[in-house]
Amino acid sequence: MNEKISIGVSTCLLGEEVRYDGGHKFNPWIVNVLGKIAELIPACPEHECGMSIPRGPMRLEGTPDNTRLIVIDSGMDLTAKLNKWVGFKIKKLKKENLDGYIFKTKSPSCGLKEVELFGKNGKVRRNGKGLFARAFVENFSFIPVVDERQLENPAIREKFIDSVYVMKHYRKMMNGKKTYNKLVTFHRDHEILILSNNAVKLKEMNILLSEGSAADPEKLYSHYFKKLISLFF
Numbered sequence: 001m002n003e004k005i006s007i008g009v010s011t012c013l014l015g016e017e018v019r020y021d022g023g024h025k026f027n028p029w030i031v032n033v034l035g036k037i038a039e040l041i042p043a044c045p046e047h048e049c050g051m052s053i054p055r056g057p058m059r060l061e062g063t064p065d066n067t068r069l070i071v072i073d074s075g076m077d078l079t080a081k082l083n084k085w086v087g088f089k090i091k092k093l094k095k096e097n098l099d100g101y102i103f104k105t106k107s108p109s110c111g112l113k114e115v116e117l118f119g120k121n122g123k124v125r126r127n128g129k130g131l132f133a134r135a136f137v138e139n140f141s142f143i144p145v146v147d148e149r150q151l152e153n154p155a156i157r158e159k160f161i162d163s164v165y166v167m168k169h170y171r172k173m174m175n176g177k178k179t180y181n182k183l184v185t186f187h188r189d190h191e192i193l194i195l196s197n198n199a200v201k202l203k204e205m206n207i208l209l210s211e212g213s214a215a216d217p218e219k220l221y222s223h224y225f226k227k228l229i230s231l232f233f
């Protein structure tokens with residue numbers, strides 16, 4: 001697994017001073033370790049959509065189904081401004097070959113989960129999702145994502161890298177005709193990695209393939225993919 005991978009990263013994690021307070025959140029592991037095997041592709045939704053540095057702190061308000069991006073001091077609603085950039089960015093990313101994404105935690109734009117969401121009467125719930133992170137996950141269900149806090153755990157770091165390579169190879173295999181033999185070859189090539197993540201799942205996948213030679217390839221691939229993705233997500 002020595003081919004170069006492409007990983008999207010929240011820009012502030014790379015040490016760029018793009019945060020609302022003019023600072024950064026440099027993450028040494030991402031830059032110094034992951035940077036050796038991956039091309040790191042930065043994106044800062046707030047700065048790239050035209051907001052200044054520094055800028056007023058923002059927060060998410062509303063409900064999970066109707067989330068607004070609000071400047072805390074002025075009450076200004078910047079949802080439309082940010083979402084316009086998000087729409088443009090998602091379209092652009094669909095033409096690129098990203099293999100994974102690392103998001104900044106807690107951010108109303110980049111937070112993957114548990115971002116503070118202020119409801120009516122100022123009630124705070126930790127069930128918000130940053131506007132860009134949410135759109136990314138909805139549009140790229142085949143691409144592994146993680147946040148910088150999860151990466152503090154070495155086991156999660158390893159799992160993330162494994163998932164990036166496996167999903168990259170799976171997407172590549174999906175080009176062209178789906179055949180039984182192609183899927184078996186993919187499985188054999190990744191058997192050890194699957195075993196190291198989940199021995200029970202490997203057994204299930206072995207049974208699926210051993211009984212699947214006469215199955216409809218569409219159905220077989222679909223069942224196999226569900227098991228594969230459940231290893232990592």
Ligand code: SF4
Nearest residue numbers: 011012044104107110
């Ligand atoms: S968390 Fe996201 S929006 Fe905020 S500074 Fe970092 S990259 Fe930019």
